[in-house]
Amino acid sequence: MSPEALAEFFSQLQHNLFQQLSHDATETRRVFHGRGRCFVGLEQLTADWLSGQLLITLFKEPEPEFLVLLMQGLVAMTEQDVWQVSGAQALLLQHRKRAGSPMEVVWGELNGRPVIQEQGLKYQLNLGRNQNHGLFLDMRLGRQWVREQARQKRVLNLFAYTCGFSVAALAGGAEKVVNIDMAKGMLNRGRENHLLNQQDVKKVTFLGHDIFRSWGKLRSLGPYELIIIDPPSFQKGSFAATTDYHKILRRLSDLLAKDGQVLACVNAPALPSQFLIDSMTEHAPQLTFVERLANPPEFADSEPEAGLKALVFRG
Template sequence: MTATESGFAAQAGTEQWPERLGPQAVRLFHGRGDCYPGFEFLTVDYFAPVLWVVLYKRAVPAVWESIKAQLRDTLKDHCEVAAVQHRYDRHAPLELLWGELPVSPIAREGQLAFQLTLGGRQNPGYFMDMRPARQWLAQRAQGKRILNLFAYTCAFSVAAMSAGASSVVNIDMSRSAMRQGRDNHRLNDLDGKEGTTFLGHDIFRSWGKLRRLGPYDVIICDPPSRQAGSFDAEKDYPRLVRRLSDMLAPQGSVLACLNAPYLGEAFLREVLAANAPDLEFVERLPARADFPDRDPDRALKVLHFQRCN
């Protein structure tokens, strides 16, 4: 289908977007899932009061101008701010369509709030598609000891501590991400709560410390797919998985996450089977409805495993 203004409006259902706007973070359009031919380069989110548009490749100028016109016609009376990130550019420059960005933008998820960084880096510090996984964790966090590997800005920790976890150990080699993680805890009135640990360390050099702080009832593994100097899923996931059983309590759970479109669910299941045979596959967590994907193997994969001995 040719990517025209009328084509975009028809595929995206833009006339219904105003009804979907509210205090909760929501994805209005998910082109990245290959369900909307011609618009795979585009996502549109709403973080009240900000409409957040991301371009993953440079669009044909006429197409982009028509999409911007459609956004203005449909949403300018409903959104205070509209901003575009040109993520295909390594500097990820920001373009304001209207309004001014708030000083401290946030994403709301249920009763929780997460700090956003809109502009200045590739992602905003919050991954909306992980909400089902955070809900899964919150439902079983009461009184549990959690290890949050590759914690980034600690959204899993916020969800767990808010749901009554006895402790969460967060570890990520990015100290700036750890600082934002602390800010997220403060934002949710959790900064004075005992039991939260923040480690700005290389995970692969910290196994001894992590074992001493354990064992853990739940281990979250949410690494980057491929990040220079940090993690490459094909090479590093097996050696990560080999360490899990030593730190996991009896009947403990592992939530293994992978967002590499070039590696399917079978890769993750095979890695666990070969390197942690005492962990049994339980289920794959469902994706958000507003993140449709034509091929589930290319989508975010979140798999629950449980220790069987």
């Protein structure tokens, strides 16, 4: 990371952040995306406005000079009038490459369990404990698409995490949603997310199981008009996209209702959209590729195939 590039960072950050604050300070948005490699020297730096808290994340340990200048610039930003009247609660800096991914408070007071808002829906985050806070912001348009498609449908949400897709599906009028993920703690937070939005959890099933050992159970709860596949790119001991994705695709014929839809996602820079298209052609030939969903504009990438890929298929 380049100290000389920090002037561009603060220019972009302040423009995007203050534009968001003037539009809707309660809405969550990424306000700087260095990971898209559109800003030379800032590739390991992001900034997220979390409905009142600004989270700056360093994905690589910087040189001491860079860190000193970054901190000085952040403090100076909090002294501006527009920040002072923004209603901001905290400015946070997370070091992803340090042991435990520690988070320090640059300004204000940390709210470790904030409730944020995205497109009128609420989500419970957990800051300062894990690398990921509970909602992947680059999937905003994917959640929007599910909300638009879910009316009166039975939905299967594979690798559900904190059930963001499930919340969106019920907001769109889904008949029922089945969420499955090995991490039961994340599913508990998913239940909290449904309750935050005053949704009927009787329409939701939470399965804290290994997907690859649960096909019979999933089939008995189906078939589903909409299936969402959003796995981690790699999770040691449980999932690797290059070797395990096809195992899921082979099961779609047993799970998907006639004329049903599949939203298949992958976020590994080395795996392009064609990986999903070719894999579906080979392992679920009954499905036809329809479209790739756009990523949010704030997640611009110099190499679009390196970012999130969310593809729609239809039976």
